[in-house]
Amino acid sequence: MFRHFIDQVQDLVDRHGFPPPPPPVTTVPPLHDRWCFLNLENDLSKDGCYDLIMKTKKSKLRETPSKKTQKDQKHTENPNSNESMDEIWKHFPEDLYESVIARLPVATFFRFRSVCQNWNSLLHSNNFTLQCTQPSQPWFYTITHENVNSGAMYDPVSKKWHHPIVPKIPTKMIILPVASAGGLLCFLDIGHRSFYVCNPLTSSFKQLPARSAKIWSRVSVGMILNENSTNYKIIWVATNGEYEIYDSIVNSWTHMESIPDCIGLPLSLNYGLQILSANGLMYFLRLDPDGIVSFDMDKRVWNQYLVPVPPHSRDHSLAECDGRMMLVGLVTKNAATCVSIWELQKMTLLWKEVDRMPNVMCLEFYGKHVKLSCLGNKGLIMLSIESKMMNRLVTYEISKKEWLKVPGCVPPHKRKQMWIACGTTFHPSLTAIA
Template identity: 30%
Template sequence: MALNDDNPSSLTNRKRKFEEKDSCILSNFSMEELNQDVLERILSWLPTSTFFRLTSVCKRWKSVAASESFKLACSGIPSRDPWFFMVDPQLNRMVVFDSAEKTWKRLNHPPLLQKSSNYSSMPVAASGGLICFRNLSGDLILCNPVSGSCSQVPLLDSPLQSQPLHAIVMNNHSHNNNKLTLAFGEFPKLSFKVYNSITNSWEEEIELHQFKDENSITDNEDNAVYFLSKAGNVVATNMQRSPCKQYSSVITNQNGEEIVYFLSSTGKVVACNLNTKSFFEYPRLLPVFCEYSIDVVECRGKMLVVLLSEFFESASLRVWWYDEVTRAWRQVAAMPPAMSHAWYGKKVDINCVGAGDQILICLNSAELFSYVVCDLVSNEWVDLPKCCVDGKSVDFMSAFSFEPRIEAIV
């Protein structure tokens, strides 16, 4: 009598045999059997932190880590979880926070940044897998913090170096196409200049004309911002930012128009449209006597403002977005009062950086320091763990967000 293929016991036995066969094949499979191209494609999907360990696995993996074809495979990965390059007051540490693994990592100083003339080089901009440093002489250096490769940007003309510099932004079009944009000049005479990495040269200087909104309300400027002291007195001071954030600025691309945003000396947000060659000053979020500390960030192509203010004996930290249609500021997120109140009366300086839907905020005062990540989608606020060196917590002034890409070319 013929066997019935639909018999349940027969099907079970057949399935078991197939599983045993597949298990036998997998147990005998070795990564060494993969050809070089497939191996490189598989390894390119590993987290960037594992790249540092490839060279110690075996000779073949060591050769993969050094091959140009492997870097090309890495460039095909759409995106990587950001790393935050942290800046300490002495500018002598290369420390990053890995947002994927939620851990701190130390990087080696690139040789070009170790030279005596560049010892005090500080980061001023970041995009893609690169960070731009600026030294005391005003020289600009592009660096890939992961690979350690660096290159110096050609010097600007002497007349330009003597003008006040307001913003330094970098945008990355591909792994080998980077642009630096500088905004400088005395208000209201502003101009910008762009460095193109493909031609390794600066483009012609472009002057900006001021755009004034007739419907906006102008406020009297006295080149000072005001904050409330712990005793409740109104204190006036010129706006001073941490040295590495004095050029705090972001760039967005809206409908094909590139716009650079930075903070003026009085704390107002200035928008420079590189396509229309014009600039515009946004209205204040709060009256000058309420502003305490402010910064601009870019998230998902939008410019956002983070503001820490004091009112009614409490501190409030909020994220704002400017609605171009209604010409008004809209609140996006707010730190829970239980967290923000701890900073009341501390004369806090906030320095922020955006990464996708997140904002990393460095809060610094003479008494306290903390690093908080805000998720704009869930409105969750999380304190990062402290970074400890030799048993002591390290105080960082600010951070720059970049994608850890070994293939990024300077």
């Protein structure tokens, strides 16, 4: 093909001759330096066009710098870039600095406290704590069977477990979380003698004064925040009807008169459950007879409502969502076991089933004797379903009717999953003080 093309060009030149050369231009080289015909019969290395091509290629290679050269050039252009950035952070306004950190998720506080002493001291700054964003979802504080002396906290938003540093407890007895209010947790030792209040985020810790009543049997405990205040009250109720109220303002217990005879004594309470607090009232789930006992903390008035539990159900817990009274429990029929949710009908004082755990989750419990424990009782609850060979955790959001599996609680640098013994919910807060 090339030879045919050259023959055609040679034929045109023989007929018409070469075209006249263009006028010389100083900025453009002559035509014979820019164009040539390849001599395909001779060696290319001896052809003048070969020399021209090689010269042009070498000149382009010299003009295009390598990537390494470009990077080196950038570094040489800004030799003091690191020093300038250090100067910017050195003169960064302190108040703006706190505002940026205060908008981080609560879970990051565990990490940034270990950065330096200045960052750790921010937790004690009133300006910083007031700017901190409070999470909309509560967290879960739990105690495990393997390590009863330290807690584990679960964040349902990030779906991660946190293992905080527990403050030094002035007792060798095991303490368990029995109630919560806001960002504070209430603990009671297993001897039922001493109460403690703690903020698990800031390690703010306080031992409450001794109770005036010398009752060492199991008691049911509730906690409530004062309206528009950080102060709180704690109530304990015994089976014989005695009860006391602690007020954080005066830092003392007040022994009250016994529960009225109309309530019916002794009180058969589930002491493993947290008392439900809603709208200034405390609600207790009692047995024999089945029903609900309420107590108005301000008016000091007791009431009782006889509400039969649903048939074939057990392991009940009270919950509340948007003013609705809910009941959580296990329903067992033959070999099948399932978790059900009921709502109290105010007109009839009967429980109506409104939701049930999906069958896919319930299949794991088929033919097994399981025990249900409910952690928390408002909006979002955690269900601990335990048998001899397993411990499954599931969260249930009442408003959305959403069931979600919880990842296993595995402490740092360990592989074995720990089993949840008990726990409660709380709202993480840096401003709550025990």
